[in-house]
Amino acid sequence: MSVPFPDAWYLILSSRLIPDLDGGYTISTLARAQQMADAGAPALLLTVDPASEHAHAEHRAEFVRRGAAAASEVFRNLFDEAVGPDGGAAGWLREAARPGEADPSLDYRSVAAGTVDLPNVVDPHWHLSTAPVVVRGAAGTALGVIDGFGALYRAWLTHVVAGLRAEIDRPIVLICESRQLGELIVDWDDPDARILHTVHTIHLEPPFTADAPINSLWERWLAVAPRFDAVLWPTARQRDDVRARFGDDRVDVVAPHGIPKPDGGALVDEGPVVVMGRVAPGKRVDHAIRAFARVVAERPGARLELWGAGPSREALAELIADLGLGDAVALRGVTHDPGAVLDSAAVYLTTSAFEGQGLALGEALAHGVPAVAYDIRYGPRDLLADGGGILVPDGDEDALAAALTRVLGDAALRRRLGTEARAAAEALRPERAMHTLAAAAAEALSRPTRR
CATH class of the missing domain: 3.40.50.2000 (Glycogen Phosphorylase B;)
Known part of the structure; x- marks a missing residue:
């Protein structure tokens, strides 16, 4: 499958990718990466869950074993890359930190071999907190803080992109698969990066009619959605419902998840x-x-x-x-x-x-x-x-x-x-899905970022 994707670095950003967890979200995210690679536009799969490096390695190996990913090398994780050669915080973390201390009113948990202390924010909107994230050196000494999860994630993206551009200077197309992450990276200040945001589920509460209450997790995302360079809706009906209710100030693209055509298969008369x-x-x-x-x-x-x-x-x-x-x-x-x-x-x-x-x-x-x-x-x-x-x-x-x-x-x-x-x-068919994605990327790159 060859599809005319623009010449760019492609990144797929997901909160986590764990075998047999998150159902269709994980399946469709991995499938998108595989189909992009088959179409000649390989993407890196970026995750930000703070599990151990060993756990991440096991997850990746399992995806490769199942044929859901081509190789472990297509995955990168923020906390895997938080540890520097000396066992303390990596250089990008040190550069992102400012002088400061932990919030004494919060509990913290140590991750990434002790190089990062994450605040335990008990709130459904924890990801928006600017509570200090503590960065530590090899001896466990606090080197400074980063103001919240959003600043941490954006600092890592800047680090990843800098490494790619040092290899070949290309624009960046980032496909964001998570609403929470989308809310945080919409403030990413890279003018040469374009963000295409996917949608995986419904935005409504019961009874799921067009005028039903909006899921609270969607309200804030819908407010920032016009700043993404494109929003990729899996069905025309959901796109149309959102446009009828919230206006058309987004770049809305109907982009169903690609599903391969199987080999063989025949109608079964006596099956279940x-x-x-x-x-x-x-x-x-x-x-x-x-x-x-x-x-x-x-x-x-x-x-x-x-x-x-x-x-x-x-x-x-x-x-x-x-x-x-x-x-x-x-x-x-x-x-x-x-x-x-x-x-x-x-x-x-x-x-x-x-x-x-x-x-x-x-x-x-x-x-x-x-x-x-x-x-x-x-x-x-x-x-x-x-x-x-x-x-x-x-x-x-x-x-x-x-x-x-x-x-x-x-x-x-x-x-x-x-x-x-x-x-x-x-x-x-994946070919159609990839043509739609390539066209959305090309259109986004043809104009200034909406951020």
Whole structure:
């Protein structure tokens, strides 16, 4: 795959990347980096979580083992790079520090082999605190402080970029994958860096209607979003909802996450209905189980497989037992081969209360698996606009059961929906995703930064 990306250094900034944590966020962030590399625009994956260097190395090795990353060298972490050759703070940290002391009213924790003391700010908006971060030398002596997490993160970005430019002087395109980080780096004063900010999830609170309350974590981000050089929305519907409610003073780009087309795969007539994703309240897997009790009453041989892990597993197991569905519904746990699961499925089912894009649904379409989905914000309506599945009213378990029974009982309908599913998935091909990203980068670089 060759895509005309502008000549630039590409960075992908994420809060953390840990195997089997943060669900679709981690999967899509790693996939974006892999697809950029395949398109001829390799990116560095930058993280700021303060785990140990050993833990970071293990995470990276696991991603490489799974094929989710090409090599460990594409990852860099702030706290891995906080330690200098003498065992004290690295040079960039020393340069960023000013004279000062810890805040005596706060507890601190030591990280990065004792070179950094982070304040423990007990506040949902902790990342905005300017509480002093203490920088220490090799003997543990305090060398000074940095004013908060934002200043720390921006100092590291400046250090990373300086090293890249010393190698080849190019502009910087930074793809920010985290709203909290976006709020902090929007004040980064590098005039030759452009920030493209991605979106991974919904901005609304229940009942998730267009006029529903805004999630408090989004309010501040939406206020600064016009300063990013582009905002990449996973669906047109979310972009349109935001523009209708908050205006169009951002550079808004519809940029779905790319999903590769699998090799092979064929329609399965006798396979199970499959649900894939985190087993958590927002996924409403209990709806799938209760609806399936109605399906089994009509089609006694039908089977439902629930793939994923999470806090709802025990409650779901009890529900399966209470409904007498032990022979029809199975909690399968985590899979590291979702393609194989989808290739065995007759129907894909999603009952989420909300999504960003719906990565698993997109994967199901790419595998030609007919889908049944609640019509929620956001994802299913966009993905199934040209066919490939059946949308039912949000929360209507009777309609869900009826749609599943209909698809399972009609081979001709399954074949038609399977063909439509593959066609619908063409819009999610990585080549398209990369062309969209390259165009957004080129447009951003063609004008002064909006910061």
